[in-house]
Amino acid sequence: MRRDIPVTVIFFAALRERAGCAECQIAVPDPATVADVWPRLPKRIRRSDAPDGVRYAVNDTWADAARPLIAGDRIALLMPFSGG
Amino acid sequence: MSVLPLTEREIDVTTLIAAVVDPEHGGIATFLGMTRRESGRRAFAAIEYVAYDCLAASEIAVITDDARSRFGATVVIQHRVGMIPVGEASVAIAASAPHRPAAFAACRFAIDELKSRVPIWKRAHFADGTSAWFDDLDGAAPASSTPGPHHA
Numbered sequence: 001m002r003r004d005i006p007v008t009v010i011f012f013a014a015l016r017e018r019a020g021c022a023e024c025q026i027a028v029p030d031p032a033t034v035a036d037v038w039p040r041l042p043k044r045i046r047r048s049d050a051p052d053g054v055r056y057a058v059n060d061t062w063a064d065a066a067r068p069l070i071a072g073d074r075i076a077l078l079m080p081f082s083g084g
Numbered sequence: 085m086s087v088l089p090l091t092e093r094e095i096d097v098t099t100l101i102a103a104v105v106d107p108e109h110g111g112i113a114t115f116l117g118m119t120r121r122e123s124g125r126r127a128f129a130a131i132e133y134v135a136y137d138c139l140a141a142s143e144i145a146v147i148t149d150d151a152r153s154r155f156g157a158t159v160v161i162q163h164r165v166g167m168i169p170v171g172e173a174s175v176a177i178a179a180s181a182p183h184r185p186a187a188f189a190a191c192r193f194a195i196d197e198l199k200s201r202v203p204i205w206k207r208a209h210f211a212d213g214t215s216a217w218f219d220d221l222d223g224a225a226p227a228s229s230t231p232g233p234h235h236a
Contacts, residue, residue, distance in 0.1 A: 012136055013205035014217035055203075060138050076136060079219035083133060083140075083163060083204025084117050084175055084195060 005030050005069055009037060010076040011045070019045045028069060034058065035065035037075050053080040087160040089144040090135055095164055100178035104158045111184035113191040117175040119168050127211040133165045133174060136203035147197045157181040157190030163204060174206075 004027035011019045019042075028036045038050040056063045057076040069075070087103045097114060104112060119131040144161050151159040159179045168174050175198065179190035209215045 012203070013134055013207070014219050017217065057136070057139055057203075062139070076139075078136065078203050079205065081200070081203055082206045082218035083135070083202050084199040 003030050004028065005032055005071050005073075007037070007069055007072070008074045009041065010074055012076070013079060015045060015077060015079060018047075023074075032069045033065060034063055034067045034069065034075060036069070038077065041077075050077075051079065054078065087162050089141045089161060090137060090163055090165055092164070092166045095162055095173045095176045097173070097176050097178065100160045100162060100176050103160045104178045104180035106158055106180050109158065109180040109182055109187075111182075111187035112178060112180045113184070113187040114179075115175075115177040115191050115195050116173045117195065119170050119172055119174055121170050122208075128170055128208050129211045130167050130169050130209045131174060132167045132207040132209060132215075133163065134205055134207075135163065135165050140202050140204055143202045144198065147194055147201065150197070151179065151190040151194055154193065155179075155181055155186040155190040157186050159190050159194050161194055161198060163198070163202070165204070167209070 006025060006027050008023050008025055010023045016022055026040050028040060034056045038046055055078040056065060057078065058067055058073050087100055097116060101112060101114065119128070122128050148159045148161060151157050157179045159177065161177050163175045164173065177191050177194045179187050179194060181187040181190060205217065205219050207215050207217045
């Protein structure tokens with residue numbers, strides 16, 4: 001029987017404003033990768049497919065979309081940067 | 085004295101310069117990125133910056149290490165976060181090297197890398213009281229509030 005994996009999704013900037021919070025808990029099916037997170041966000045947050053240039057971090061370390069997830073992972077969804 | 089990669093305080097470039105002084109280095113190049121009013125568009129009153137603190141700090145450290153490897157330069161970078169009024173610095177870089185070409189090159193390298201690699205975002209606060217994130221790319225903000233690309 002497939003189980004869901006509970007993970008935490010962390011937001012910054014515009015995504016945080018849309019979410020109304022700094023992070024949220026979601027469940028992804030097992031097995032899952034980072035790429036499975038975006039489509040499972042509430043529509044009010046994601047609004048569309050993941051934009052070009054979005055980057056990811058898992059547990060405060062850069063990660064690519066193919067990285068497998070385990071329960072308790074903290075995934076940061078990072079929209080294109082605009083510092084400087 | 086060590087330079088914090090992120091600060092909520094006004095940037096003091098003299099602190100950055102002091103951090104890269106080296107008796108073996110004959111050139112120091114500096115860069116300041118300033119918040120600007122954006123003439124020709126809706127005027128900004130301020131720019132707000134937020135960072136993914138731990139990852140931004142570690143990425144800035146990677147950039148300074150890369151600059152040392154590539155150019156033999158000592159580089160420090162400081163980015164301000166929080167609300168920054170127009171006309172104040174949002175980022176500062178100081179790069180020292182044995183000769184000026186390497187100092188200039190390292191400084192340019194550091195700001196270019198920062199803009200593409202460091203997880204920091206900014207929001208324009210307009211003079212009329214509205215605001216818009218620069219990373220809100222899919223039209224979430226009202227069209228009249230979307231500032232478009234902005235370069236330091």
